[in-house]
Amino acid sequence: MSDEVRSFLDTGIYRLVRDGSKVVFLDPVRIINHSYTRFWVSPSAYYSRSFETTTAALKTDAVEDSRILKKRKRTRAPRDLNESERAAVKRHQEARTFLLNAHKAFLEAAELQALLPELVKSEVSLPTRRASEQKFIQLGSLWQAPLYEISLCFRNKNLSDDTGGYRLGDHGGTIIVHQLYNNLICNETNEDVEAEFQSNRYILPSRSCFHMSDLQQVRNLVPAHSKDGFNFIVIDPPWENGSACQKAVYPTLPNRYFLYLPVKELAHEGGALVALWMTNREKLRIFVENELFPAWGVTKFVLSYWLKVKPDGSLIGELDLFHHRPYECLLLGYINLQNDDSRAMPFEYLGINQVIVSIPGDYSRKPPLGQLLKDHIPGPKPAKCIELFARELGAGWTSWGNEPLHFQDSKYFVER
Numbered sequence: 372m373s374d375e376v377r378s379f380l381d382t383g384i385y386r387l388v389r390d391g392s393k394v395v396f397l398d399p400v401r402i403i404n405h406s407y408t409r410f411w412v413s414p415s416a417y418y419s420r421s422f423e424t425t426t427a428a429l430k431t432d433a434v435e436d437s438r439i440l441k442k443r444k445r446t447r448a449p450r451d452l453n454e455s456e457r458a459a460v461k462r463h464q465e466a467r468t469f470l471l472n473a474h475k476a477f478l479e480a481a482e483l484q485a486l487l488p489e490l491v492k493s494e495v496s497l498p499t500r501r502a503s504e505q506k507f508i509q510l511g512s513l514w515q516a517p518l519y520e521i522s523l524c525f526r527n528k529n530l531s532d533d534t535g536g537y538r539l540g541d542h543g544g545t546i547i548v549h550q551l552y553n554n555l556i557c558n559e560t561n562e563d564v565e566a567e568f569q570s571n572r573y574i575l576p577s578r579s580c581f582h583m584s585d586l587q588q589v590r591n592l593v594p595a596h597s598k599d600g601f602n603f604i605v606i607d608p609p610w611e612n613g614s615a616c617q618k619a620v621y622p623t624l625p626n627r628y629f630l631y632l633p634v635k636e637l638a639h640e641g642g643a644l645v646a647l648w649m650t651n652r653e654k655l656r657i658f659v660e661n662e663l664f665p666a667w668g669v670t671k672f673v674l675s676y677w678l679k680v681k682p683d684g685s686l687i688g689e690l691d692l693f694h695h696r697p698y699e700c701l702l703l704g705y706i707n708l709q710n711d712d713s714r715a716m717p718f719e720y721l722g723i724n725q726v727i728v729s730i731p732g733d734y735s736r737k738p739p740l741g742q743l744l745k746d747h748i749p750g751p752k753p754a755k756c757i758e759l760f761a762r763e764l765g766a767g768w769t770s771w772g773n774e775p776l777h778f779q780d781s782k783y784f785v786e787r
């Protein structure tokens with residue numbers, strides 16, 4: 372077994388370098404599992420979407436290109452496209468070679484390819500799934516929302532008294548009850564904690580915090596002093612788009628609302644790396660570059676891509692399909708960066724585009740970025756990290772959104 376594979380099995384990150392660009396393959400399950408002490412995220416629960424297997428996964432680019440050309444003849448001619456669609460096609464053409472090269476490098480990593488089918492399988496079978504899943508978004512909009520409470524069940528009997536919430540009697544450990552909505556709830560211990568809400572169980576990783584609320588309350592997370600701000604801010608907004616599937620999964624917001632996200636105010640005075648997930652729409656890209664990033668104070672950004680593959684290594688869809696590209700964009704930029712910061716508190720400035728390759732999990736679930744980008748985060752270490760519009764928690768992270776406990780349901784976990 373090579374050192375790269377050994378390191379991948381431990382970290383979930385496999386680095387490939389190709390033509391001066393960086394290509395990395397991620398196994399989100401391995402990365403996420405570093406957050407947990409008593410539980411495991413089960414691969415079969417994470418990789419729950421089934422993808423049709425392409426028999427010739429190692430098909431050459433030439434074969435792929437000829438299929439795409441045939442398909443293009445069947446689709447609209449370029450002159451039928453409007454101005455922004457033509458701009459989107461041009462951008463896609465620029466990304467295309469870069470992405471095909473990244474995919475080729477990934478397919479040529481033979482040891483990694485041999486591991487792929489194993490990554491999505493679970494060694495341990497999952498307990499039978501309960502049919503009902505909490506609908507945090509709907510519950511949060513009810514008049515009763517301020518009355519809902521969640522119980523955190525700590526195994527430690529002698530937990531200090533400054534955790535907020537109120538205590539319930541002696542249960543062999545300590546149970547602390549918190550108001551569930553619009554409240555910052557933290558597991559400040561160094562081990563996973565189980566929590567209970569309306570007879571569902573949730574797993575909270577060590578040193579994780581969450582704040583479940585609507586956009587109107589996001590300002591409650593802004594620290595009183597920017598020295599207590601965040602060094603890494605990941606944002607995956609519910610962008611408006613026409614997808615019926617997305618509409619069924621979570622609500623979206625008009626893009627202009629994101630201008631009011633207090634990103635600058637959340638940033639640490641010593642600098643912050645901002646990671647923004649984006650769909651491929653041209654109008655959105657223009658809005659982000661011309662309005663959103665200036666409003667948030669984000670500068671010096673680079674564009675990275677997330678290329679989605681199946682367990683057999685092939686892309687999840689054709690690279691040239693206009694509205695269903697098998698990739699998404701990730702813009703990475705900096706806030707509050709002083710010119711001499713990288714010397715005062717060393718970090719590796721993010722200067723080039725990367726391609727992140729991974730097998731997607733549930734609808735719209737993004738691969739975790741903290742471990743991959745840790746050397747590029749400015750400010751004091753360990754970095755303070757926050758995810759906005761989160762659907763899961765991470766050890767040492769703060770997660771905000773209207774359903775940050777979504778993927779913390781115990782049905783996604785097995786006990787170690």
Ligand code: SAM
Nearest residue numbers: 585586607608609621622736737760762772773
């Ligand atoms: N990054 C997440 C992941 O990897 O699973 C996906 C985030 S998804 C694109 C956007 C999230 O924003 C959804 O959970 C959605 O419910 C949430 N959201 C939508 N409207 C919101 C609002 N008004 N306030 C807070 N969160 C909202």
